[in-house]
């Protein structure tokens with residue numbers, strides 16, 4: 001059940017260029033949140049900006065804390081970045097269908113840029129469920145590899161890539177994953193990041209016959225299935241396009257069902 | 263609510279097109295899904311009426327994404343009446359809706375006048391439908407919708423066709439995208455409409471200067487939210503001067519103050535759309551706020567507000 005709560009800001013600090021890590025007290029949401037789900041945030045007290053902003057759940061704390069990691073893009077996220085400890089933020093959540101949680105499997109997580117947000121939470125839960133986790137993380141450059149210390153402290157196999165070669169593999173993270181696919185097999189794979197990267201990921205997963213899930217983004221109004229504004233194109237069993245809500249039918253989808261464009 | 267304090271009561275009940283509403287506040291079609299989406303947030307039985315998303319005879323897949331764009335105090339949408347069609351509505355949505363206490367208003371749209379008539383007939387035979395809202399004003403579909411809402415003679419023909427195929431009250435929903443909304447309103451009243459809803463969204467567009475392409479895949483969308491309130495209020499006031507049937511005012515209502523303005527301009531009831539998308543509790547907050555306003559301003563009955571603005 002989606003909760004609407006006024007969450008208290010417990011901490012907020014910069015985690016990279018224009019990227020902030022926000023810690024909220026939101027026990028009702030944190031307790032039931034699943035990796036891949038998101039919250040919908042009212043960014044201001046007035047009607048301008050009008051709509052809430054969707055942000056994925058980055059992590060949860062044992063004491064009911066909710067962590068969000070976001071980039072300042074425009075007015076809504078700029079407002080959020082201005083919140084101080086003790087302020088209240090109006091949030092709805094947890095929303096949407098998250099990732100299928102694997103158990104005792106060998107899984108690949110592929111994060112591009114801010115795609116790290118839901119995948120860190122998934123990695124944590126996947127480890128708890130006894131999976132072997134290979135984590136592939138790519139960004140423009142090494143300054144934009146957020147939460148690296150946290151990832152390094154986890155019992156995952158971490159492989160990084162940068163577009164400019166400033167650290168790790170030089171090139172797109174999907175290319176790095178491809179290198180590993182030559183020798184390794186995975187039971188399941190998961191990705192989040194820019195759409196072009198997700199399409200490349202989906203092609204690779206299909207070629208190697210690995211079940212794959214992706215987290216998608218669309219502009220949202222309500223966030224709880226009432227307006228039908230946030231749809232993405234999916235393919236039905238006959239290969240025909242239909243539209244599904246990203247907010248309630250996703251944001252996580254089976255990569256094979258997504259219409260990636262022609 | 264404060265406990266132990268005996269409070270005076272104001273009467274919020276109104277009648278519209280033969281329906282008895284316990285208060286004059288209802289959702290606007292298309293922004294309330296099929297009701298169940300709001301059940302986690304509000305007690306649906308507190309609403310004056312329930313109005314569902316437009317239903318068409320056959321399922322509609324709607325327009326391609328992106329379908330939304332935020333504008334200053336506004337929302338542009340090009341949903342394109344995506345809905346599961348009449349059969350699925352009757353089978354899967356109506357059973358839930360009919361067990362709620364507020365009267366259920368089903369919004370309909372057809373591609374042809376015959377489709378409007380068929381929808382009216384089949385919905386009238388279904389148990390639990392209290393009234394029909396005839397959508398001749400959606401800016402986001404090519405066939406049906408707005409083509410019927412901009413020419414008085416066409417609007418009248420749709421209205422007459424629906425009237426002759428139903429015993430239910432017929433509410434006709436008008437578009438502001440016409441030269442003279444009073445002309446359409448009069449034509450529809452003459453054709454037998456029991457009430458009018460105004461307004462549907464206002465045509466608009468936005469361009470993304472980074473991609474240098476329209477922000478909506480369909481280029482044009484319908485604008486709603488606080489940005490359109492003055493346009494909507496003006497439409498209500500204008501139409502209230504020329505028709506005798508009751509009006510349901512909508513467009514940019516986000517607070518009890520806004521609702522009061524629409525009542526003062528001549529609306530008998532109000533509908534809330536975009537505000538509920540932003541704040542899912544908006545409808546009940548507006549009902550509570552309306553009651554507070556009546557008590558504070560010394561009105562015993564909400565009907566005293568209808569058309570009471572002094573010009």
Ligand SMILES: Cc1cc2nc3c(=O)[nH]c(=O)nc-3n(C[C@H](O)[C@H](O)[C@H](O)COP(=O)(O)OP(=O)(O)OC[C@H]3O[C@@H](n4cnc5c(N)ncnc54)[C@H](O)[C@@H]3O)c2cc1C
Nearest residue numbers: 053054055056070071073074075076077117217218219332
């Ligand atoms: C399910 C989901 C989860 C997301 N999770 C994260 C996250 O964890 N961290 C993060 O940094 N970003 C995330 N995003 C993107 C984030 O929602 C946008 O960056 C943010 O809404 C921009 O708001 P703004 O006011 O700063 O920018 P503006 O450009 O001023 O926003 C204008 C409008 O466009 C919408 N919008 C702009 N960009 C996007 C986008 N990429 N997706 C959806 N709507 C958008 C806004 O919501 C708003 O309605 C997520 C998006 C979705 C759909």
Ligand SMILES: Cc1cc2nc3c(=O)[nH]c(=O)nc-3n(C[C@H](O)[C@H](O)[C@H](O)COP(=O)(O)O)c2cc1C
Nearest residue numbers: 290291292316397461462486487513514534535536
């Ligand atoms: C996302 C969205 C979907 C809508 N869908 C419909 C619809 O299916 N049928 C209809 O008659 N009006 C539809 N409308 C119009 C609203 O019912 C209402 O007339 C309009 O939005 C103005 O009210 P508001 O400013 O309170 O939203 C839609 C509006 C929005 C924002």
Ligand code: FES
Nearest residue numbers: 223225228230247
């Ligand atoms: S944002 Fe309204 S249905 Fe998804």
